[in-house]
Amino acid sequence: MDGLLDMVVAFFRASMLSLGGMSALPLLRQDLVSTGYVTDHQLVEAITIGRLGTGPGGLYMVSLGYFALGWAGALIALCAVTIPPLVILPAATFLRRQLLGAWMAGLVRGLTMATSGLVLTTVALLILPSGSNPGATAWWQLALVALGALIGLEGKRHPVLAIGIGSAVGLLLGR
Amino acid sequence: MSPAEQPPPSLSTLARTWLAIGSQSLGGGPSTLYLMRLLLVERLRWISQREFLEDWALSRLSPGVHMVALAGLLGRRTGGTRGTAVAVLMLMLPSGLIAATLAAGYTTIRDQPLIQAALAGAGPVTIGLTIGITYPFAKVAARAGKRGLVDWSVLAVAAAIGLIEGISPIVVILAGALFGAIFLGKERPASTPPPE
Numbered sequence: 087m088d089g090l091l092d093m094v095v096a097f098f099r100a101s102m103l104s105l106g107g108m109s110a111l112p113l114l115r116q117d118l119v120s121t122g123y124v125t126d127h128q129l130v131e132a133i134t135i136g137r138l139g140t141g142p143g144g145l146y147m148v149s150l151g152y153f154a155l156g157w158a159g160a161l162i163a164l165c166a167v168t169i170p171p172l173v174i175l176p177a178a179t180f181l182r183r184q185l186l187g188a189w190m191a192g193l194v195r196g197l198t199m200a201t202s203g204l205v206l207t208t209v210a211l212l213i214l215p216s217g218s219n220p221g222a223t224a225w226w227q228l229a230l231v232a233l234g235a236l237i238g239l240e241g242k243r244h245p246v247l248a249i250g251i252g253s254a255v256g257l258l259l260g261r
Numbered sequence: 262m263s264p265a266e267q268p269p270p271s272l273s274t275l276a277r278t279w280l281a282i283g284s285q286s287l288g289g290g291p292s293t294l295y296l297m298r299l300l301l302v303e304r305l306r307w308i309s310q311r312e313f314l315e316d317w318a319l320s321r322l323s324p325g326v327h328m329v330a331l332a333g334l335l336g337r338r339t340g341g342t343r344g345t346a347v348a349v350l351m352l353m354l355p356s357g358l359i360a361a362t363l364a365a366g367y368t369t370i371r372d373q374p375l376i377q378a379a380l381a382g383a384g385p386v387t388i389g390l391t392i393g394i395t396y397p398f399a400k401v402a403a404r405a406g407k408r409g410l411v412d413w414s415v416l417a418v419a420a421a422i423g424l425i426e427g428i429s430p431i432v433v434i435l436a437g438a439l440f441g442a443i444f445l446g447k448e449r450p451a452s453t454p455p456p457e
Contacts, residue, residue, distance in 0.1 A: 101325040103434050106398060107290065108391055110325070112423065112430040131371075131380065134387040135363045136289075141356020142328035143289035148357050152364035160361035168353045171330035174323035175337065175345060185322055188446035194322055196441015197434065198402035199412050202395050203419030204430050209391045211424075222385035234386035238393020245390055246287060249383045256382020257375065 092121070093159050097147060097166035105194065107144025107167075109201035112208045114150065123154040126219035130212055137245045142167075226259050267307060272347055275340050278305065279332070279351030286356070293328045293352075297335065307339045321401075329353065404447070412445060 096117035100110035111129075118124045124132075132153060136146025144167050151163025177185060184190060213231060215221035222231055230252050237248045270278070278300055286293040294317075301308045308316075316334040323330035329349060336348025370376050403412040419433050 099431075103431060104325060105321075105323075105327070107326045108395065108398075111391075113434075116430055130384040130387065131367065132364065133391065134380065134383050135367060136360060137387055137390065139356060139359045139363055140286050141283055141352060141359070142286075142293050142326045144326035144329075145356055145360040148360035149364035149367075152361050153368070157361065157365075160357070160364065164353065164357040164361070167326055167357070168329055168349060171320075171323040171325040171327065172333050172345075172349065174319060174330040175333050177322075178319050178334065185319065189442045190322065190446070192444065192446025193438050193442035195402045195404075195412060195445045196415060197438040199399055199415040199441070200419040200434050200437020202399040203416040203421075204423045204433055205395050206392060206416075207420045207423030209388050212388055213385070220381070222388065227381065227385040230382055230385040231389040231392070234389020234391075235393040236389075237386075238390040239396055241291065241394075241397060244287070244292075245289060248386050248390055252382040252384070252386030253379040254382070256379045260378040260381030261374065 089123075089155055090158060090162070092117075092123070093151065093155055093162045094166075096123075097151065097163045098170065100147075101144075101166045101170045104201055105198050106201075107142060107146070108205050109198075110144065110147060112201070112204040114147065115208055118150065118154055124150060126212055126216055128153045130219065134249060137249055224259070226255060230255060270305070270307060270339055272340065272343060275336070275344055275347045276351050279336070279348045280355060282332075283352040284355040284359075290326075290328050294331075297328075297331065301335060301339070308335060312338060404445075408445075408447060415440065415445070 096114060100113040100117065103113060104110040111133075115126070115129060119126055119129060129150065132150035133146045135149040136143070139145055139149075147163045147167050148160050151159035151161070153159070155162070212219065213222045213228075215223060222228060234248055234252070237243050237245070282293065282296045282300060286296045298313060302310055302313050313335070316331055316338070320327045320331035320334060329352070332348045332352045333345045336344040336346070338344070340347065367376075399413075399416055403409045415437055419437055422428055422433050423430065
């Protein structure tokens, strides 16, 4: 029961305080890794699996929920990904003028920049080995981090292609 | 026939269309956005380009995953409250099921040496992708010129504070939002989606 409640709090809080799927990552790492529900290694696994599936980018949270608490965790995470963004529907109807105001633009800008900074720090920490997380310390793994960053920056190639290249290199050099 | 002159689609047609988006948008937000626009604006012409951009701009103000908010807004345009429910459920249920099933399948083969070797390469690429995708995500929110320097400074400060143990990310996020509401509201964000 405590586990279920912990999942509800962790996933809903991360979803409600983030803008975009990846920006929930720092909060999820704090709530789930530091409490022992998942490891940093599983966090990397969940993000990778999330990129291989369909739908919006935040669905790595469903994979993470599964790793933390099986199908119940996945269901809680799916609800947490789905429900909070829908607050925009009544807001767009009743608070349209406020939503389009300067202070809201500033709030979203500040939130976006702060969460983006935290995401960069979080993924940088995932490169370092810690606990069960082997990190990315070999030269070819660091080269793959750089390749992934370039592909992400360019935004033209499919992420599945990048993950395929990484897997192939891992099979060649990671054994 | 313009989108305004179109008869509203039936719920089953709506469901089939959103199921196609939810089950075929491989690779995250950009491909989901691409498929939404392709089907709803260009092929089916249920929604005009102006309406799509308006809803896209509103969806960026929502908490959490923006594509879910966009599906809700676009669904409402095409079928009211029931349209919202159908759009969101058909987008999220198949993709959520796929994500959970992939995780379940992966759990059974996780300890295989070949899988470990593949992840030793796929993991770093995914970390790199996340780093790379964060830049255009932030760039859409940041302003141009000298004001942009202030925006990027917020990112740098948040990243630096993130390295300090004992400071909760919530504090940084709320401080960023408060600072933004007070000091960063001079211009609206860009009104067009980033390039896909």
